[in-house]
Amino acid sequence: MNGISRPEDDAVRKKAFAFIVLFGVVSLLADMTYEGARSLVGQFMQVLGASAAAVGLAVGAGEFLGYAIRLFSGKLADRTRRYWTVAIAGYAVQLGAIPLLALVGRWELAVLLIFAERLGKGLRNPSRDALLSYAASRTGRGLGFGLHEAMDQIGAFLGPALLSLLFLLTGTRGAGSEATYRLGFALLGIPAVLAVLAVLAARFLFPRPSDLEASSHAPHLGRTTFSPAYGWYLASAALLAxxxxxFPLVAFHLGRAGALPEPLIPALYAGAMAVDAGAALLVGVLYDRIGFAVLPVMWTLEVFTAPLLFLGGPAAVVAGMALWGISMGTQESVMRAVIADLVPHDRRATAYGLFHTVFGGAWFAGSALMGLLYDRAPAYLVVFSVTVQVLSVMALLIAWRVHRREHAS
Known part of the structure; x- marks a missing residue:
């Protein structure tokens, strides 16, 4: 009977695929909302009287808080087994904060809402990834997470694009009209409400996504601690981050160096987002077909990104942003799929929470250091980036070897 697909297996697989697509719709709508808001919030705070330092500190601190809470929210979800409750609460807090920006009159209140939005995202992400991992075991984890990331990135493109259209239609120029910013945040309440309704529909239609988990994809069910392979993988991901x-630092460099005309810089970012979506799907399928071996190749591509972006001419910058987009797509799809293959399902939200917390902390620290190095000379930034990326590839190869040994035993 080997190789013969049973009708009940096909039915479960179709159900799992439907769950992933529905959650993809949730993420598309959610990304329309908060990526649209992120494209306006800096300028809006300026209109309200905030300084550049206040904007930078608020955004940076919000990102840090959003990553830091993920370890707590992941443990909470695994301990209570209330994955849906934690995920829905996170979506409600995150998406509810954004339309409220239309009502604030002080930049300090806007900062509080920015913090609420980031904390909401951090609260829901580990539970969301755990829920997706169950269904993705039936479709192929790479494909499942890749499809989700692709739909996510469509929303990330649509939100800012539609708000740009709003500004064009209203004829807003320069610093912009405060009323137009408020209208933009208010309009983002529409996809926010639809996203919450979609996640509630997913909860109603799929009350127990864990039932979709294929038994052959539930590793080390008796394990109470994370495996050494997961530890090495976490170290590799931290170095990569x-x-x-x-991109703000890349854009700063491009503007200062004059490597590209300033109007083309946002278009370059949009192109990278399109590459991100395509790469997520492609690399996901490759992961399902050849397994862990695809990761060292993708990690190695990242080594060349900083030299191309910070030391090259226009053609090199375009190539570097393409690699940057591939890296983003890999990080948001296959990196999550690997965790599901390394960790038992009853500790998966904790694993995702720990991963995102470490990854975000490393990204924050690396970004701050690279900013300081860039002020000395772009070459210093490039040397740092290449060094840690090479170390990341080495740690990943160790994780691969340890994983193969664990799997063999």
Whole structure:
């Protein structure tokens, strides 16, 4: 009977695929909301009287808080087994904060809402990834997480694009009209409400996504601690995050160096987001077909990103942003799929929470350090980035070897 697909297996697989697509719709709508808001909030705070330092500190601190809470929320979800409750609460807090920006009159209140939005995202992400991992065991984890990331990135593109259209239609120029910003945040309440309704529909239609987990994809069910392979993988991911340059720093360099005309810089970012979506799907399928071996190749591509972006001319910058987009797509799809293959299902939310907390902390620290190094000379930034990325590949190879040994035993 080997190789023969049973009708009940096909039915479960179709149900799992439907769950992933529905959650993809949730993420598409959610990303429309908060990525749209992120494209306006800096300018809006400026209109309200905030300084550049206040904007930078608020955004950076919000990101840190959003990653730091993930370890707590992951443990909470695994301990209580209330994955849906934690996820829905996170979506409600995150998406509810954004339309309220239309009502604030002081930049300090806007900062509080920015913190609420980031904390809401941090609260729901580990539970969301755990729920997705169950269904993705039936479709192929790479494909499942890749499809979800692709739909996520469609929303990340649509939100800012539609708000740009709003500004064009209203004829807003320069610092912009405060009324137009408020209208933009209010309009983002529409996809926010739809996203919450979609996640409630998913909860109603799929009350127990863990039932979709394929038994052959539930590793080490008796294990009470994380495996050494997970530890090495976590170290590799942290090094990778520390060496990735944030796009604001890339944009700052491109503007100062004149490597590209300023109007093309946002278009370059949009192109990277399109590459992100395509790479998430492609790399996900490759992971399902050839397994862990695809990861060292993707990690190695990242080594070349900083030299191309910070030391090259226009053609090199375009190539570097393409690699940057591939890296983002890999991080948001296959990196999550691997965790599901390394960790038992009853500790998966904790594993995702720990992963995101370490990853975010390393990204924050690496970004801050690269900013300081760039002020000295772009070459210093490049040397740092390449060094930690090479170390990341080495740690990943160790994780692969340890995983193969654990799997063999």
């Amino acid at each position: 520390a060496g990735v340059a944030d």
